[in-house]
Amino acid sequence: xNGYELWLNYTKISDEATLLKYRSTIQxxxxxxxxxxxxxxxNELEMGLGGLLDTEVVFQGFNKGGNQLIVSKYNDLPQELKxxxxxDGLSKEGYKIKTIESNGASFVVVTANEDIGLLYGTYxxxxxxxxxxxxxxxxxTEIPKVDVRVLNHWDNLDRTIExxxxxxxxxxxxxLPGYIDQRYIDYARANASVGINGTVLTNVNANALILTPQYxxxxxxxxxxxxxxxxxxxLTARFSAPIEIGGLxxxxxxxxxxxxxxxxxxxxxxxxxxxxxxxVVKANSEGQPGPQNYGRSHLxxxxxxxxxxxxxxxxxxxxxxxxxxxxxxxxxxQAYSEFVPEDGKxxxxxLLQVKNGAIDFQPREPFxxxxxxxxxxxxxxxxxxxxxxxxxxxxxxxxxxxxxxVLQSDTYRKGKGSTVAKxxxxxxxxxxxxxxxxxxxxxxxxxxxxxxxxxxxxYGFGRLAWNPYMTAEDIADEWLRLTFSNDEKFVEPVKQMxxxxxxxxxxxxxxxxxxxxxxxxxxxxxxxxxxxLSRPEWNPVYYHKADSEGVGFDRTKTGSNxxxxxxxxxxxxxxxxxxxxxxxxxxxxxxPWDYTLKNxxxxxxxxxxxxxxxxxxxxxxxxxxxxxxxxxxDARHHQVSMLLDIQLxxxxxxxxxxxxxxxxxxxxxxxxxxxxxxxxxxxxxxLKFPFAPGIRPRWD
Ligand code: BDP
Numbered sequence: 001x002n003g004y005e006l007w008l009n010y011t012k013i014s015d016e017a018t019l020l021k022y023r024s025t026i027q028x029x030x031x032x033x034x035x036x037x038x039x040x041x042x043n044e045l046e047m048g049l050g051g052l053l054d055t056e057v058v059f060q061g062f063n064k065g066g067n068q069l070i071v072s073k074y075n076d077l078p079q080e081l082k083x084x085x086x087x088d089g090l091s092k093e094g095y096k097i098k099t100i101e102s103n104g105a106s107f108v109v110v111t112a113n114e115d116i117g118l119l120y121g122t123y124x125x126x127x128x129x130x131x132x133x134x135x136x137x138x139x140x141t142e143i144p145k146v147d148v149r150v151l152n153h154w155d156n157l158d159r160t161i162e163x164x165x166x167x168x169x170x171x172x173x174x175x176l177p178g179y180i181d182q183r184y185i186d187y188a189r190a191n192a193s194v195g196i197n198g199t200v201l202t203n204v205n206a207n208a209l210i211l212t213p214q215y216x217x218x219x220x221x222x223x224x225x226x227x228x229x230x231x232x233x234x235l236t237a238r239f240s241a242p243i244e245i246g247g248l249x250x251x252x253x254x255x256x257x258x259x260x261x262x263x264x265x266x267x268x269x270x271x272x273x274x275x276x277x278x279x280v281v282k283a284n285s286e287g288q289p290g291p292q293n294y295g296r297s298h299l300x301x302x303x304x305x306x307x308x309x310x311x312x313x314x315x316x317x318x319x320x321x322x323x324x325x326x327x328x329x330x331x332x333x334q335a336y337s338e339f340v341p342e343d344g345k346x347x348x349x350x351l352l353q354v355k356n357g358a359i360d361f362q363p364r365e366p367f368x369x370x371x372x373x374x375x376x377x378x379x380x381x382x383x384x385x386x387x388x389x390x391x392x393x394x395x396x397x398x399x400x401x402x403x404x405x406v407l408q409s410d411t412y413r414k415g416k417g418s419t420v421a422k423x424x425x426x427x428x429x430x431x432x433x434x435x436x437x438x439x440x441x442x443x444x445x446x447x448x449x450x451x452x453x454x455x456x457x458x459y460g461f462g463r464l465a466w467n468p469y470m471t472a473e474d475i476a477d478e479w480l481r482l483t484f485s486n487d488e489k490f491v492e493p494v495k496q497m498x499x500x501x502x503x504x505x506x507x508x509x510x511x512x513x514x515x516x517x518x519x520x521x522x523x524x525x526x527x528x529x530x531x532x533l534s535r536p537e538w539n540p541v542y543y544h545k546a547d548s549e550g551v552g553f554d555r556t557k558t559g560s561n562x563x564x565x566x567x568x569x570x571x572x573x574x575x576x577x578x579x580x581x582x583x584x585x586x587x588x589x590x591x592p593w594d595y596t597l598k599n600x601x602x603x604x605x606x607x608x609x610x611x612x613x614x615x616x617x618x619x620x621x622x623x624x625x626x627x628x629x630x631x632x633x634d635a636r637h638h639q640v641s642m643l644l645d646i647q648l649x650x651x652x653x654x655x656x657x658x659x660x661x662x663x664x665x666x667x668x669x670x671x672x673x674x675x676x677x678x679x680x681x682x683x684x685x686x687l688k689f690p691f692a693p694g695i696r697p698r699w700d
Contacts, residue, residue: 151440151442170444196461205286211241320339372567512582517543
């Protein structure tokens, strides 16, 4: 397989007994609705059942003989089935699937209040078949726990993708609106199948052109494709758009003409796209314009746009990823300092989108201190699905494991059990709206994500946005069965491999709490020695602070005191070396090279051993995958094998480059268990990657 079909893999059920059972349970399908969404459902069932059961799908009136699959809104359900359902609290997007025996026939009923719930239920039903689940006693109720479940595409209008490693943008702005690529439809299917209900089409480093009538026509065409799938479009709004495309002299959020300009723009957009989702804004961050250019605050900026969108039900998703070179202490502290004082002052249609950690999508970061610290403001999670700092689309790293770790972290903001998941789904502080965003890893590569296993990150993000309490293990299990095979001899070892892959990358890139030691600009490969960039907080040396004494960033009271931004329980746990998990050691502490770790080894030895462990883990992954040849098609098996070989080379590269560099400070021998470096430090420093993918357009 070339992987294009993603997890919507409807090849014939391989197990004969299961196949026969399914055929007898689903002799016909009752589906009478005619809305656009119901036509989409019908198509999906034709493809899904047609493929999985390898039969013609017969649509038929209710109970005309035989067992039947029923797909119907609750209001339209045949009377005798209605009494089996209580629909209270199911909300607009929820659904139920239930097996009902009646007069000798069996019905599997998918029902919901609205069409979109039916579509989600249909995908879940197909998933049951794809994973060979029993249909006899199904009784499922699903309600999404998070309202806004969106992908963020960092796609530029020229089709390059910032931090994109799977080809160019799937949005072909040039041929839109006239030409509707089949990809747009399949993209919508994939998203709807995991419950994603929004897509931000454009890069957060925004281009104002997208808000011109010419481009809005194109956006409208995409919105029309996505509408039946329950997917709203959002756009990034460049703060200076009133100047760049509006001909105004200022973008000051308190200027009357600017206020009017955004109101008119909102009206124009909603006239074309009545269900437009809203704006995502990156302001006053990394060179982007914003309210602070006019001496105003983020609050002024966010409310300016919220005010314009409010009459139409639109949202402003304001990003908290802000930091400036003028703050000398610690980049990790800046978002908290900027936004916490504004809690409770944003309009109701503003969400603050916060990255999972306070720095930037590192292989491991402690959770962002903003989570739980703004009880009156809806905080939206921003995860990165694309692997900017995790080996691009070359490394196999199962990200839901990282997402799970963040979501299950305890903020202690309302006592023990105040997890980040509860902040995000709004339950900790009774938020009116909640959201989760994932920076997309999708491009126009034939399999969408470059690495075949990158699809699992897209899939897993969607599943967690629907239900942030799901485990990474369950997600891996589902995805493997949907994508490859239900054979336990395949699922178990590969699931294990996926789960362990996250720790492997931490070990071979950033062990023991090291962070941001990536090479300049592209973030491909190690660059702990980099110290010549114009802004201090862009330099790896700023983050590891290695010197002859030791290594690590002191964020306790004796250092930047970033720890004071957490709840007292968390601050204490991370501050005390006895309770600080070693995974976060150098994130919060600057420690001597001969500091004794829990296993009795020195910090220096421990570092080397962790790097080695990471390398060894990749070797194990290679072994596991080799043994899976009988269960995977040759094309994908070979693809993953080649990628794993590169991953191993790069893991070794990380180990060698970092250990040689840190040795210039520690002046200690490598631990004997560590394989010796293959080259000199100068060699690693000399490596250059001029055309590495995903680099941002230059704005500095
Ligand atoms: C960093 C990326 C940069 C993004 C920025 C952001 O390096 O390309 O523009 O985050 O999220 O991770 O705004």
